[in-house]
Amino acid sequence: MLFNTTGFVVFLVIVLFLYYWVPLSWKQKKFMLLVASYIFYGLWNPPLILLLWISTLVDWTAGNKMAKITDPSRRKLWLLLSIFVNLGFLCFFKYGNFLLENFNMLLGLFSISYTPPKLDILLPMGISFYTFQTMSYTIDLYYKKIKPAKTFLDFALYVTFFPQLVAGPIVRSDELVPQFYEPKRANQAQFFMGLMLLTIGLFEKTIFADSLLSPVSDAVFGSNDKLMPLDAWTGVLAFSGQIFFDFAGYSLCAIGIAKMLGIILPDNFRYPYGSIGFSELWRKWHISLSTWLRDYLYIPLGGNKKGARRTYINLMLTMLLGGLWHGAAWTFVAWGFLHGFYLITERWLKNYFTIRTNHLMIQLLLAFSTFTLVNFTWVFFRATSFESAWNLIMSMLFLQGEEAILTSNYLFLVLLLMTLVFISHFAMRNRSLVGVIEQTPKWLMVVVWGIMLFGLMIVQTTGQQFIYFQF
Secondary structure, eight states: OOOSHHHHHHHHHHHHHHHTTTTHHHHHHHHHHHHHHHHHHTTTTTGHHOOOOOOOOHHHHHHHHHOOOOHHHHHHHHHHHHHHHHHHHHHHHHHHHHHHHHHHHHHHHTTTOOOOOOOOOOOTTTTHHHHHHHHHHHHHHTTTTTOOOSHHHHHHHHHGGGGGTTTTTOHHHHHHHGGGGSSSOOOOHHHHHHEEEHOOOOIIIIIIIIIIHHHHHHHHOOOOOOOTTTHHHHHHHHHHHHHHHHHHHHHHHHHHHHHTOOOOOOOOOSSSGGOOSHHHTTTTTSSHHHHHIIIIIIHHHTTTSSSSHHHHHHHHHHHHHHHHHOOOHHHHHHHHHHHHHHHHHHHHHHHOOOOOOOHHHHHHHHHHHHHHHHHHHHHHHHHHSSHHHHHHHHHHHHHHOOOSSSSSHHHHHHHHHHHHHHHHHHHHHOHHHHHHHHOHHHHHHHHHHEEEHHHHHHSSSHHHHGGOOOO
């Protein structure tokens, strides 16, 4: 079920009605939310609920065993079971065909002929998100950073909570599970703030991502021509905006829906395109994933505690695996490599040069440079092959250009919108959306809200899937 469909609106109204107007105990409300979450997920493909059940049962059992057992070797076995099951599901469903194809290529290097069977594997929605979320629970229990959930119902709801089940934020158990222990009810201000965030998220997804930017992005990345530099840059900028509005829009919807229920989810985006450098970018883009990779991969590898060379290796490994997390293709690995290279270069420059960043123009120049380099990485993220990615890069570097495929209207709209995106992100670097909403006069927010609702009603959409659902 998609947030940007009429069906979901009906679903949410029913959930809110049961939550607030039907006299249920808190335990009954949690059970209702759990059932609603399974319905929300199962409408895509009911049998895939079995994966959620298995993951939930395995991690609940492993977590309880580790909480009670004192023997280190037995505790480690339960942790390994949790990791094996979760990563096993992830590897099979997401990387099965990818691994077979690359195994066949490896055999070809030794002149061994082998045609692997094409596995007809359906990728479960959001499997990368909920496996990372449940793994964080068992890992934190193993290191005794948290206590186990009090009841199976609380843990099962943590795994499947429908607002963030499919595309995050990837919530740590100590952020969400304790909220299920006591009855939650949004007050009037929280409810309307949640509704406002839901509206903004749907507006970003429907108007900006799907209606304005998606057609340009699809045209440019779907072209086999050697495009003119202006067309290439416009298409890449369009995808840069599309993926931000699509994913940040989903996150706002999730946070808003949870807030309407009186439950708090963490921010997942904080105006990343205004970042000064790539370290700051990854503190503002897909925050729940970047902090997960930091805490469960980068730091266990040694972080920055074992010298400069080891730090660079750890950064690169983290970003390579982060790239592979996004998709089973070498283009995603290339995307991760570029981000790793940028982070290493930035850290190396900081070790040898002192750049004063307290001047506005210097901050603006560094932010623009960061944003420009980010757009080169999006080429590999969106392109379906290295050949098409290379052609776009050559056009962006003004080294080739033969065909112009975009109309002047599209060129103007995309370039204007992305200029405004960059300026607004830079201006909002140290601010939050909720803070701005709270400080804005109520009459103005009502006007803005009305405009967004009007836009959502007049734009004809087919309920396009969120980009990150495929991850």
